[in-house]
Amino acid sequence: MGNLRSPVGVYGLTAAGGLLADSGAHLPYGRSGGFTLGSTGFRGEPLAGSFDHAVAIDYDREPDSSPLDWPRPLGAEDGGIRVHVDPRGPYPGCIGIAKKHMKELLRALDPAKAPVIVMRDAASLSR
Template sequence: MTVLTSLPGLGPRTSAAIPTSAGQVVLAIGASTTSSDTTVQLFTRVPGGWQPAALAWQGHNAVDGWTAEHYAGDSKSPVGIFGLTDAGGLLPDPGTKLRYTQSSGFTINGTGFRNEPLAGSFDYVIAINYNRTPGTSPMDPTMPMGASRGGGIWLHVDHGGPTHACVSVPRDDMKQLLLTLDPALKPVVVMGDRGSLAR
């Protein structure tokens, strides 16, 4: 079993900001501040450090990269550490321990920034607790910081291109993530561009 003493790519400030209660970390590292390519990997806290999942997944973030201060419509993903408490999707619950809301409201059509079809992107989603109320459906429109700061930011199924602000993960890996995350371990996502997270 591989055990890392620290999470790869994280600097002292970012590492120190991870809650000590967090037993699972989804680490999403973007290639640069302007890149929409992201590597995503799950880590579980074990004695002596962190155990990585077997493989890292290749996904996407917002089309214009990352920002430390996200606003609605800026086409950037927020840099930060956010809880993962609630999930949902168009498809039935695959067996996750997270709260799960199945709804036809997760239906999406049209095409993305690379003219790729978006259908199926919200078959499975995990709400990222940025400007939202934990314990509610991912579709809950409540935004505690106000609508100008954006919201509805999720981990969701990758559609082969950049997002508006979400982080996407390949379909099979998204399902595996849902099956692995455990609210008892208080999972968080640590997300941002490589340079920001290295601080």
């Protein structure tokens, strides 16, 4: 992608992970120091705490693999689209939500129900 926009489509949510311990996730959860990021993102936004918890969005990745795994079946260089902690609001390409909502999401996603995320621009979703 490279355009700092979220992909459009319906994608599975099959794995979670983060710097912090699992806070009740039903999805497979991997805690790892690999979630440590630099101090700023593509547009200079602060990243501290962004990957305390994350849910992998199955866009150009192997479902059920760790959010840190990087095989890209479509050949994209910059897949890695996730739902992650971002108390400052939207995040380029990914979906950023407040930490308290991330914990709620992790507890709500049930792999037995095959959860998905629908991603489109706001105008299309409101139709």
